[in-house]
Amino acid sequence: MLSEADIGAIWLTFRLATTVTILLLILGTPLALWLAKTRSIIKGPVSALVALPLVLPPTVLGFYLLVFMGPSGPMGKFTEALGLGTLPFTFWGLVFASLLYSLPFVVQPIQNAIEAQGERHAEVAATLRASPWDTFWHVTLPLAKPGILTAAVLGFAHTVGEFGVVLMIGGNIPGETRVVSVQIYDHVEALEYTQAHWLSAAMIGFSFAVLLLLYLLQHRKSSRGLRYGI
Amino acid sequence: MHMRFHGLRQYLLGYGHSLKTRGVALLTSLTAALAATTVVADEVTIAVASNFTAPMQAIAARYEASSNHKIRLAFGSSGKIYAQIRHGAPFDAFFSADKEKPAHLINQGLAEKDSRITYAEGKLVLWSTHSDLVDDSGAILKTTRFNILALANPKLAPYGAAAQQVLQNIRLDADTRSRWVQGENISQTYQFVASGNADLGFVALSQVMRDGEIVEGSAWIVPQSLYSPIQQDAVILKRAADKPALAEFWAFIQGPEARAIMAAYGYSAAQGKHSHAE
Numbered sequence: 281m282l283s284e285a286d287i288g289a290i291w292l293t294f295r296l297a298t299t300v301t302i303l304l305l306i307l308g309t310p311l312a313l314w315l316a317k318t319r320s321i322i323k324g325p326v327s328a329l330v331a332l333p334l335v336l337p338p339t340v341l342g343f344y345l346l347v348f349m350g351p352s353g354p355m356g357k358f359t360e361a362l363g364l365g366t367l368p369f370t371f372w373g374l375v376f377a378s379l380l381y382s383l384p385f386v387v388q389p390i391q392n393a394i395e396a397q398g399e400r401h402a403e404v405a406a407t408l409r410a411s412p413w414d415t416f417w418h419v420t421l422p423l424a425k426p427g428i429l430t431a432a433v434l435g436f437a438h439t440v441g442e443f444g445v446v447l448m449i450g451g452n453i454p455g456e457t458r459v460v461s462v463q464i465y466d467h468v469e470a471l472e473y474t475q476a477h478w479l480s481a482a483m484i485g486f487s488f489a490v491l492l493l494l495y496l497l498q499h500r501k502s503s504r505g506l507r508y509g510i
Numbered sequence: 511m512h513m514r515f516h517g518l519r520q521y522l523l524g525y526g527h528s529l530k531t532r533g534v535a536l537l538t539s540l541t542a543a544l545a546a547t548t549v550v551a552d553e554v555t556i557a558v559a560s561n562f563t564a565p566m567q568a569i570a571a572r573y574e575a576s577s578n579h580k581i582r583l584a585f586g587s588s589g590k591i592y593a594q595i596r597h598g599a600p601f602d603a604f605f606s607a608d609k610e611k612p613a614h615l616i617n618q619g620l621a622e623k624d625s626r627i628t629y630a631e632g633k634l635v636l637w638s639t640h641s642d643l644v645d646d647s648g649a650i651l652k653t654t655r656f657n658i659l660a661l662a663n664p665k666l667a668p669y670g671a672a673a674q675q676v677l678q679n680i681r682l683d684a685d686t687r688s689r690w691v692q693g694e695n696i697s698q699t700y701q702f703v704a705s706g707n708a709d710l711g712f713v714a715l716s717q718v719m720r721d722g723e724i725v726e727g728s729a730w731i732v733p734q735s736l737y738s739p740i741q742q743d744a745v746i747l748k749r750a751a752d753k754p755a756l757a758e759f760w761a762f763i764q765g766p767e768a769r770a771i772m773a774a775y776g777y778s779a780a781q782g783k784h785s786h787a788e
Contacts, residue, residue, distance in 0.1 A: 343701070350707040368707045369658065369691045451691030451702065452663055465694065469589035469666045471614070 289463040312390035338444025369451035385434035393427020552755035559607035579755035602750030625746035631778035632740035633715040644728040660702040660711030672737040673712035715776035
């Protein structure tokens with residue numbers, strides 16, 4: 281059934297997806313809020329940039345990240361100047377790549393949820409002397425909760441299923457960059473189909489459980505509001 | 511990525527070819543009516559392991575120039591092609607990167623036993639883009655002057671298994687292991703080194719050699735005594751057993767012209783017909 285290496289890959293994938301989801305919610309929420317509220321002329325270009333990772337095939341994105349984060353790329357030069365070395369072949373390299381890759385999946389649901397609220401709630405809060413900060417924490421964010429949950433689900437699932445990018449910048453290092461999708465690919469390439477089936481089944485079962493849990497939470501906590509067809 | 515575009519190009523080319531073939535067929539039948547002899551242009555689709563992409567394109571082009579048959583090429587990793595053939599992919603022949611997968615296909619009754627040939631033998635090279643890093647005995651491996659050593663995954667790629675063998679034979683396996691990064695195949699391993707992310711790596715000589723010269727950087731062509739030969743086998747698949755174009759191409763690939771192309775790309779010439787004694 282599952283070997284030690286398989287279990288190591290599952291644990292690593294879980295760690296990666298969780299780290300990426302948390303970071304994306306922290307970084308993506310203010311970005312989504314800004315995109316939802318702004319009337320700036322750079323709103324269009326920024327929205328387009330956020331959606332751009334959807335366009336490139338993952339292996340192509342991965343290839344350019346390999347060049348961009350490598351010792352002769354701008355990002356690589358920057359991280360080396362900071363004394364961090366270069367990012368490819370490290371866990372944090374994967375985190376950085378996944379942030380880019382999954383960004384649209386997190387920003388867009390949150391942005392939609394905030395936009396759908398309109399101005400009214402915030403205006404009412406302001407007449408009750410709520411500061412913008414109070415309004416954000418106690419009005420905008422709670423109302424956007426279904427969108428945030430959707431964002432978390434999509435960000436997590438997308439990172440778990442990520443393959444092309446990791447393949448290009450990972451280097452297949454156990455416990456560091458060898459995630460489940462790469463491990464399954466290795467099994468298939470080595471003609472170890474039985475092991476590939478077991479690991480795929482485990483990955484699907486695990487992801488189903490996580491997603492189901494999130495949806496149940498959402499269902500219970502928000503009987504009204506935006507559901508995005510869920 | 512590279513391969514994706516490539517696949518598309520092959521597809522478009524193939525489409526062009528098939529139109530052209532129809533044109534040729536029409537012309538041929540007209541000629542035949544006049545001359546009362548029939549020449550049938552055949553089109554065959556050959557799946558090729560990605561490490562052999564460049565020489566195979568050159569060989570197929572040379573073959574087509576001297577034949578009225580057409581060759582369509584599809585490139586991919588041997589493992590993927592193998593799985594596709596098992597599930598009915600419309601390939602007529604398979605040029606693998608190893609000996610095992612063609613043997614499996616024969617055992618499963620999907621390939622012609624008698625068609626198996628060892629068409630090429632790959633050579634391993636330790637390569638760096640830095641011009642002074644690798645000397646001609648690979649002494650760099652004993653030092654700490656490199657951070658990352660790239661090799662293909664030994665479990666998947668014959669070049670990876672050979673690289674591991676070399677490191678074991680020079681007893682540097684344990685010392686260097688913490689600095690290994692593994693490519694899923696030899697093309698990816700090449701990208702790790704070419705992009706400068708790995709200081710050096712074990713790649714295929716065919717990737718860094720053009721016309722008998724190392725293209726850039728520094729390299730150690732690993733002595734054959736340090737690893738078992740990287741033999742690449744090809745088979746004709748059962749569905750295409752009676753295509754005359756394949757028999758002709760089989761002769762061509764073992765002939766002097768094809769061998770010269772392979773040598774220019776850093777492969778040893780083919781060993782000829784496979785011995786069934788193995």
